[in-house]
Amino acid sequence: MAGNNSYKFVVENLEVAYGDFCALKDVDLSIKANAITSIIGPSGCGKSTFLRVFNRMNDLIPNVATEGQIMKDGKNIEEIDIVDLRQSVGMIFQRPNPFPKSIFENVAYGPRAHGLKSISELEGIVERSLRQAVLWEEVKDTLNKSALALSGGQQQRLCIARALAVEPDVLLMDEPASALDPIATLKIEDLLQELKREFTIIIVTHNMQQAARASDYTAFFNMDEDRAGYLVEYGKTAKIFTYPEKKLTEDYISGRFG
Amino acid sequence: MTSEVESIISRAKNKRNLRRQNTIQVFGYILVWVCGILAVAAVFWIIGYVLSQGLQVIDLEFLTTRPAGGVSGEGGMSTTIVTTLYLVVLTIAIATPLGVGAAIYLVEYAGDASRESKVVAFLVKAARTGVEILAGVPSIIFGLFGFALFVSYLKLGFSLLSASLSGAALILPTIIRTSEEALITVPLSYREGSLSLGATKWYTIFNVVLPTAMPGIVTGMVLSIGRIIAETAIFWVTLGGSYHLPKSIMNSGRSMALHVYMLASETRAFDKAMATASILIIAIIFLNLTINIVSRRLTTRVTGKK
Numbered sequence: 215m216a217g218n219n220s221y222k223f224v225v226e227n228l229e230v231a232y233g234d235f236c237a238l239k240d241v242d243l244s245i246k247a248n249a250i251t252s253i254i255g256p257s258g259c260g261k262s263t264f265l266r267v268f269n270r271m272n273d274l275i276p277n278v279a280t281e282g283q284i285m286k287d288g289k290n291i292e293e294i295d296i297v298d299l300r301q302s303v304g305m306i307f308q309r310p311n312p313f314p315k316s317i318f319e320n321v322a323y324g325p326r327a328h329g330l331k332s333i334s335e336l337e338g339i340v341e342r343s344l345r346q347a348v349l350w351e352e353v354k355d356t357l358n359k360s361a362l363a364l365s366g367g368q369q370q371r372l373c374i375a376r377a378l379a380v381e382p383d384v385l386l387m388d389e390p391a392s393a394l395d396p397i398a399t400l401k402i403e404d405l406l407q408e409l410k411r412e413f414t415i416i417i418v419t420h421n422m423q424q425a426a427r428a429s430d431y432t433a434f435f436n437m438d439e440d441r442a443g444y445l446v447e448y449g450k451t452a453k454i455f456t457y458p459e460k461k462l463t464e465d466y467i468s469g470r471f472g
Numbered sequence: 473m474t475s476e477v478e479s480i481i482s483r484a485k486n487k488r489n490l491r492r493q494n495t496i497q498v499f500g501y502i503l504v505w506v507c508g509i510l511a512v513a514a515v516f517w518i519i520g521y522v523l524s525q526g527l528q529v530i531d532l533e534f535l536t537t538r539p540a541g542g543v544s545g546e547g548g549m550s551t552t553i554v555t556t557l558y559l560v561v562l563t564i565a566i567a568t569p570l571g572v573g574a575a576i577y578l579v580e581y582a583g584d585a586s587r588e589s590k591v592v593a594f595l596v597k598a599a600r601t602g603v604e605i606l607a608g609v610p611s612i613i614f615g616l617f618g619f620a621l622f623v624s625y626l627k628l629g630f631s632l633l634s635a636s637l638s639g640a641a642l643i644l645p646t647i648i649r650t651s652e653e654a655l656i657t658v659p660l661s662y663r664e665g666s667l668s669l670g671a672t673k674w675y676t677i678f679n680v681v682l683p684t685a686m687p688g689i690v691t692g693m694v695l696s697i698g699r700i701i702a703e704t705a706i707f708w709v710t711l712g713g714s715y716h717l718p719k720s721i722m723n724s725g726r727s728m729a730l731h732v733y734m735l736a737s738e739t740r741a742f743d744k745a746m747a748t749a750s751i752l753i754i755a756i757i758f759l760n761l762t763i764n765i766v767s768r769r770l771t772t773r774v775t776g777k778k
Binding site: 271300301304309313373 | 583664671672684
């Protein structure tokens with residue numbers, strides 16, 4: 215499978231442990247490029263841990279040990295410089311987390327952090343990113359206002375714009391709509407459909423309808439009796455939600471547990 | 473039948489209970505008010521007394537002539553105002569980078585370093601405990617330390633520099649603790665947001681964490697300025713007490729608080745001590761107002777809300 219261009223990530227024998235506690239084990243999974251892959255499963259099954267493997271955000275947590283191999287475009291991510299990796303793999307968090315700065319400064323933050331100083335170039339990037347995140351029309355006259363004055367949904371789209379500003383090729387989203395109302399959620403989902411043309415998107419979600427509606431591939435995680443998360447089933451979303459191979463998957467998506 | 477009687481009895485009991493609760497409530501209410509009024513009255517009485525005694529002496533001449541020295545306590549207080557200003561600026565300039573730097577280390581780096589090495593973990597713990605203890609040490613102890621180290625051992629003499637270094641040691645615990653608090657309250661999500669964009673830890677600290685913590689850090693600085701203006705004992709043994717205007721940081725000088733102390737203890741000019749004290753009080757009130765305004769401004773800027 216490795217070397218195949220249509221796969222963005224190839225994960226082999228992944229195992230993540232927090233100290234003595236094994237959070238994820240034996241995960242083998244390949245993530246399709248330019249598609250939306252959703253990760254579903256009950257609370258505590260390691261979905262977020264799995265997501266944070268791709269940009270090595272788990273490294274920030276003390277005592278985390280990651281075993282196995284994750285290849286991005288055929289390159290082991292352990293060997294990619296962490297700054298470059300995180301620049302190419304953007305992340306959107308569960309709660310919108312704009313910085314306490316102006317809208318402009320939020321979007322310009324990433325490029326500035328990577329050393330871009332020219333204001334005219336920054337202005338171009340900010341406009342492009344905000345347009346991509348379908349926020350431009352709403353904020354173009356108030357770019358100097360504090361980002362914290364925006365609504366929750368706007369803040370989340372701002373965070374998406376902020377991530378897009380450093381030109382990643384992957385977007386990781388950790389339940390990006392769970393703190394938002396239904397209308398804001400739909401806007402985010404529409405946005406995902408736009409974005410998948412250019413980006414590979416991996417989205418963790420609690421919301422089964424969202425996974426069924428918005429994603430092309432679905433990975434279902436569960437945890438065993440030791441609370442270690444593992445991959446149960448992975449495939450095209452349409453197939454997982456209609457003819458799941460495993461009984462467990464069927465039970466979960468039909469709401470019998472979780 | 474019996475149950476009805478019981479319910480009537482219990483209702484009556486409840487009513488009585490309620491009435492008793494109400495009496496306690498009213499009593500407590502009065503008590504709290506009296507305490508409040510007494511406390512506020514005491515403060516106003518002290519300030520009012522000093523100001524009423526001092527303000528009659530103050531005129532432009534008093535503010536602009538230097539103290540004449542000697543037992544008579546003749547002259548004004550001009551040099552002490554300027555010396556206080558020098559002292560504050562120099563002390564804050566020494567203590568702030570050290571204190572904020574220490575706080576950044578303790579909050580952002582010490583955790584990781586402690587996990588990697590037992591020795592570092594011990595040192596960090598010792599530093600934290602040290603800061604806690606130092607915050608409660610009387611200022612004269614810092615004075616004695618400053619006298620022994622800066623004034624005599626390092627031969628800096630009674631000087632602005634000796635005084636500022638000692639003063640910096642005095643306010644370091646305050647600055648470290650308030651900065652630490654401020655840094656800890658910066659949400660983890662800001663750090664994660666910045667790091668996930670590929671920013672380095674250093675960039676994250678300077679561009680997201682510190683600006684967000686700024687209101688708390690500034691509050692600590694202003695509290696420290698108040699402390700420097702008010703302290704007497706520590707500067708008595710490090711700044712000397714010369715009423716001349718210090719021409720360099722190696723000269724001795726006299727801060728306002730020190731001037732009050734010297735006038736009251738060594739001269740007959742008690743009225744001038746009161747006058748100087750009035751200026752001191754006005755400076756402190758002014759400082760407190762500034763804290764409020766500045767921290768509100770900064771908070772508004774940081775949170776985007778009023």
